[in-house]
Amino acid sequence: MAVISALESIVGSGNVYYESDILDDHSHDKSFVPSIRPRCIVKPRKRSEVEPIVKWANETLTPLIPISSGPPHFYGDTVPQVGGAVIVDLSGLKQIIRVDRRNRVATIEPGVTFPELIPALYKEGLAPLIPFMPRPSKSVLTSFLERTPITVPRHHWESMDPLGSVEVVYGNGDILWTGSAGCPGSIEEQLLAGRALMRGMGPSQVDFTRLLQGAQGTIGIVTWGTIRCRPLFKVQKLFLVPSRAPDPLIDMAYELTYKKLGEDIFIINRSNLAAVLGHKRDEVDSLQKKLPAWILVFSIDGAGLLPEEKIAYQKSEADQIAQRLGLKLKTAIPGAQADDIAHALYHPSQGTYWKLRSGGECSDLFFLTTMDKTPGFIQKMTELAGGHQYDASQMGVYIQPCVQGVNCHLEFNCPYETDAPDDKENIKQFMTHSASEMAKMGGFFSRPYGEWNRVAYGRDIQTVIGQRRLKQIFDPNGIMNPGKLCF
Numbered sequence: 369m370a371v372i373s374a375l376e377s378i379v380g381s382g383n384v385y386y387e388s389d390i391l392d393d394h395s396h397d398k399s400f401v402p403s404i405r406p407r408c409i410v411k412p413r414k415r416s417e418v419e420p421i422v423k424w425a426n427e428t429l430t431p432l433i434p435i436s437s438g439p440p441h442f443y444g445d446t447v448p449q450v451g452g453a454v455i456v457d458l459s460g461l462k463q464i465i466r467v468d469r470r471n472r473v474a475t476i477e478p479g480v481t482f483p484e485l486i487p488a489l490y491k492e493g494l495a496p497l498i499p500f501m502p503r504p505s506k507s508v509l510t511s512f513l514e515r516t517p518i519t520v521p522r523h524h525w526e527s528m529d530p531l532g533s534v535e536v537v538y539g540n541g542d543i544l545w546t547g548s549a550g551c552p553g554s555i556e557e558q559l560l561a562g563r564a565l566m567r568g569m570g571p572s573q574v575d576f577t578r579l580l581q582g583a584q585g586t587i588g589i590v591t592w593g594t595i596r597c598r599p600l601f602k603v604q605k606l607f608l609v610p611s612r613a614p615d616p617l618i619d620m621a622y623e624l625t626y627k628k629l630g631e632d633i634f635i636i637n638r639s640n641l642a643a644v645l646g647h648k649r650d651e652v653d654s655l656q657k658k659l660p661a662w663i664l665v666f667s668i669d670g671a672g673l674l675p676e677e678k679i680a681y682q683k684s685e686a687d688q689i690a691q692r693l694g695l696k697l698k699t700a701i702p703g704a705q706a707d708d709i710a711h712a713l714y715h716p717s718q719g720t721y722w723k724l725r726s727g728g729e730c731s732d733l734f735f736l737t738t739m740d741k742t743p744g745f746i747q748k749m750t751e752l753a754g755g756h757q758y759d760a761s762q763m764g765v766y767i768q769p770c771v772q773g774v775n776c777h778l779e780f781n782c783p784y785e786t787d788a789p790d791d792k793e794n795i796k797q798f799m800t801h802s803a804s805e806m807a808k809m810g811g812f813f814s815r816p817y818g819e820w821n822r823v824a825y826g827r828d829i830q831t832v833i834g835q836r837r838l839k840q841i842f843d844p845n846g847i848m849n850p851g852k853l854c855f
Contacts, residue, residue: 430847610663
């Protein structure tokens with residue numbers, strides 16, 4: 369009870385949870401990591417309470433696991449890997465500190481979710497740069513700290529985007545404001561001075577923000593961050609380009625990104641699109657039989673001056689590209705309307721999370737590659753699925769061009785039944801084997817969760833040495849999410 373009393377003295381009574389059912393809920397997720405119960409969950413009410421929590425953890429050598437998104441969790445990064453850990457639940461920090469229309473940025477706390485941010489941005493004539501169909505409980509800041517790709521490659525200039533400056537409490541208890549926020553003064557004083565806090569690199573020549581991305585809470589706790597946004601479109605058209613194979617769609621995606629046409633651009637197969645549009649299992653099964661094998665989704669936003677004219681000329685250019693490749697832009701395909709996809713695309717996943725609609729559970733495998741190599745990865749995954757007695761026709765595929773189309777996020781989503789222990793064990797072996805094979809083919813695991821750590825870090829010992837040295841600097845007592853990544 370000494371732990372509970374110490375934490376309650378920081379956050380107040382009623383904000384520390386240690387009931388068995390709550391601890392059980394936080395002891396596992398939908399990944400394959402072993403289940404370990406935390407000691408308790410502490411829920412700060414304001415940003416200023418995070419620093420004393422971290423300092424207390426250093427004094428008592430108590431492991432901390434920061435979380436800010438609500439369930440379901442999928443990748444094991446929020447499950448303790450050692451006993452006696454305290455989960456720091458930041459989901460109650462929900463302040464939207466500022467929306468800056470002129471500089472197209474918003475400064476927010478980690479508990480802000482997409483359903484909370486979207487209407488606040490709309491009021492100011494802005495829209496978020498959003499990942500593909502996030503769940504309603506997903507933290508906006510966590511999405512971009514995890515480098516979850518956005519659906520608009522034209523606004524993705526480098527891997528850090530759309531994240532700018534952040535405030536972080538490092539594992540040693542020190543506070544740092546990164547990027548353009550690394551000037552004297554509190555955030556309130558800086559905002560009064562007119563600073564946008566939109567630059568993520570710095571202060572000086574060190575890129576502290578990038579150090580925090582993909583770190584899974586092993587370096588520190590981010591308590592606010594600035595994200596870039598885009599203008600809210602006045603009119604918009606979304607088009608679907610069907611194909612029997614992904615290859616011509618990849619060629620079209622390359623041309624669209626090279627010419628900077630459109631906004632949303634990604635490729636998806638029928639299994640994933642069926643899960644997006646069908647809200648029940650029978651609806652998903654029915655749609656899979658109707659939809660084309662592969663679909664490129666392409667939107668054009670009309671914002672600013674002459675929005676209709678912008679849409680007209682960009683569609684004309686896109687039509688010419690499609691015609692050269694033997695493709696056609698459509699507003700409807702068998703089983704799907706463009707308007708229905710547009711509605712789904714610009715809102716978080718409603719009802720049952722879309723990945724869980726096909727079988728009740730889902731395991732993901734994703735990495736970075738280049739678009740021209742994706743057909744080879746897809747073919748290999750199909751072969752591996754057969755070897756593990758998994759029905760490859762149920763496997764979802766999502767190809768998201770990133771960084772102006774220079775590379776892409778390739779994701780495989782494998783649904784399976786909830787109440788089938790044999791299925792879960794089979795999927796675990798399938799995913800582990802597939803990750804190793806994808807790495808051998810050149811897949812880059814920039815976000816290595818769970819078993820992928822071995823795949824990612826086993827191939828680059830110098831990175832392991834460098835990261836461990838950095839960990840010693842920023843978290844010398846090793847209290848931040850120990851056991852994750854290469855720590």
